[in-house]
Amino acid sequence: MKRVFSHLTVQPDLILLQNASEPFIDDNFFYVTGLDQGLFEGSTALLYPDGGLDLIVSELEAETAKHTDAHLHTYKKKETSNGLFQPQLASATTIGINFAGIAHQQFMKLLEQFPSKQFIDVSDAFTKSRAIKDATELAHIKRACHIADQVMEKIPELTRESLYEYELAAEIGYLLQKHGADKPAFDIISSFGAHTAEPHYTHGKTRLHRGDLVLCDFGACFKKYNSDITRAFIFGSPSKQQQDMYDTVLEAQEIGIETARAGINACDVHRAVSKYIEKSPFAGRFIHSTGHSLGLAVHDGGIGFTDECTDILQEHMVLTIEPGVYLPGIGGVRIEDDVLIKKQGVEFLTTASKAFRRI
Ligand SMILES: [Mn+2]
Structure with missing residues (x-):
């Protein structure tokens, strides 16, 4: 899904998409993973400019998530999920977030957990990319x-x-x-x-x-x-x-x-x-x-x-x-x-x- 990055003027080091509980599920999670089954509550997707993808999902949906080429990480308890992508965020300074699709509570948790990062809105890039169908x-x-x-x-x-x-x-x-x-x-x-x-x-x-x-x-x-x-x-x-x-x-x-x-x-x-x-x-x-x-x-x-x-x-x-x-x-x-x-x-x-x- 490099297309999303091509619509951005300010390039983040990575894009982080995070789902809360139904109905606060970001469609873009399915857009970037291509997954056509599953609910993926509490899941996180990390997208990199080179097209790489990390997925952090509950073990409940680990089997379903295997239908992608993403690097898969699974958690048992929701509270531990953000900790699982700490290493990936370590070298990043700017992180793209879909401001139009993340629940406020989830975003506040990210701010609290990663206070030194700069979070920027990449929602327009998704809108533009999604307008053109492959x-x-x-x-x-x-x-x-x-x-x-x-x-x-x-x-x-x-x-x-x-x-x-x-x-x-x-x-x-x-x-x-x-x-x-x-x-x-x-x-x-x-x-x-x-x-x-x-x-x-x-x-x-x-x-x-x-x-x-x-x-x-x-x-x-x-x-x-x-x-x-x-x-x-x-x-x-x-x-x-x-x-x-x-x-x-x-x-x-x-x-x-x-x-x-x-x-x-x-x-x-x-x-x-x-x-x-x-x-x-x-x-x-x-x-x-x-x-x-x-x-x-x-x-x-x-x-x-x-x-x-x-x-x-x-x-x-x-x-x-x-x-x-x-x-x-x-x-x-x-x-x-x-x-x-x-x-x-x-x-x-x-x-x-x-x-x-x-x-
Ligand atoms: Mn209509």
Whole structure:
């Protein structure tokens, strides 16, 4: 993982990543080790500019950690783990830390234990490095996308009058794993009717009725990499307003897809999409960004299709394109695909049907 060092202007002697307990686990631990199993609570990774890697892990996960070429050190008691890398730190003066991913308590312990060291923030270098996916990462993401596609295509078979939102969520979760996901990428969104107007509502005890919009937003996590797809359906026949919403969002997404390519400013994609919706009858009802980077994290940080992000799109970035419109009390539509940025445009990684399906 020398790439991380190449994004740093001030070179530390080494980079130290440390996990606390779930949920304070640093994704970068998996990024640098390539490990695709295990939890690694309390584990530490030391990265050197020459590409070397030391791992300090609990003996509980020593077997799992053997799937790397790292030098492995194991501890029995958590309190002794920092002592195990004292020799490696002895000759170092500057130590890179992911300030965005270390628990405050862990960092305070390091300061106390190694008072003469200078700790510098290397979080930006990880963000930049992770934005560009390598072949293995892409293969994992593609698989995660394919699994999510297969499940999305099954939604029409799963819905019926009076179905509960949580029942549909349970079916989706089951099918994701049955199709090869290690787990769902995030809490499954399966909302009906007015709830579809709440972008981050997940699911509850609402039943499905004729005329309801159905919004499904979920992803597969495969070997720690995620997909993220959204489709909207109609239970029965759409009203004119529902049809207009769907058509507007679909066209907005098409505009985003046509705009995105390597060399383009990320904000220009969002602006093109937003401009179209603002001229539609749904002006003011597009209330989030057009998309986000995707990878080890569902919101992979750094780059995104927002009004503020001025990063230039580069080949091998993976982002979502997901415009939506939301009418409080009535319902909402969002259509989301995952795309790989290429020189001339984008490659779709998710491909489930985008017809406004009557279910
Ligand atoms: Mn998304």
